[in-house]
Amino acid sequence: MAPSLAAAPGVWIVFSAAWNPAAGPLTARDRAQADRLTGRARRTAHLAGRSALRALLTERFPEAAAADIAYGPTGRPHLPDRPRLGVSVSHSGTAVAVCAAYDREVGIDVQQPPQEIADPLLRWCAPRGRGALLALPARVRAREFAWLWTVKEALGKAAGPGLAGPAFHAEPAPGATGGTWGRYTWASLRASSRLPLSCAYGPIATDAPDHRIATHVPDRPNSPKGQPT
Secondary structure, three states: OOOOEEEEOOEEEEEEOOOOHHHOOOOHHHHHHHHOOOOHHHHHHHHHHHHHHHHHHHHHOHHHOOOOOEEOOOOOEEOOOOOOEEEEEEEEOOEEEEEEEEOEEEEEEEOOOOOOOOHHHHHHHOOOOHHHHHOOOHHHHHHHHHHHHHHHHHHHHHHOOHHHOHHHHOOOOOOOOEEEEOOEEEEEOOOOOOOOEEEEEEEOOOOOHHHOOEOOOOOOOEOOOOOEO
16 A cells, blocks of 8 residues: 655645555445446446545544545545545556545545647646747657646635636646645645645535535546546
8 A cells, every 4th residue: 555645734645656456445335336337447446546545544544544536516526425525546557656634624636747738728728838848849748747737626626616717717836746726725745755646625615506415426527638537
């Protein structure tokens, strides 16, 4: 099992570039939810995410190790029986990252850097920093874009509506390792992860509509790079 690390006091993360679902515990409900998904790749990704989250909960929050995991309308996972404990899961290729913290909304995102980034995508996602990104060599630019994207995704997940909400307009400078956006704090784990990996956290809002329970496992939206979130 990969060791957990603290992105901030009380905000715990587990991640791996190639997480094996067998590396952490799974419940019968986890497996039943995976069985309802179509496609072996989706089932494997789901189980890898659940396994990593169970491993983190077992290590840092053992009272919630076997808690049921449900989804709100936007697809954000939460623990109905542990509403004070915020959780988040991300997949990209074989990479998996999870985050959990008490009394915080959390979001996490890991991304495999694309081979290149088209200029229209830069205009769309980084209108203020486009010039600085264009000045970088192509491969460095693609990697920095992936770091930027993880910040947007992490903030969107923590805030609830994902990139459909205002978090899409967050735009950290190339090379930035942390900052704030509204009531949320974000951190890019550049010193700890070879892959672009960022998390975000803020005060928990238990009355948010996204905390309503959904019993299905939702389809996850794709990023512009075609990578699963």
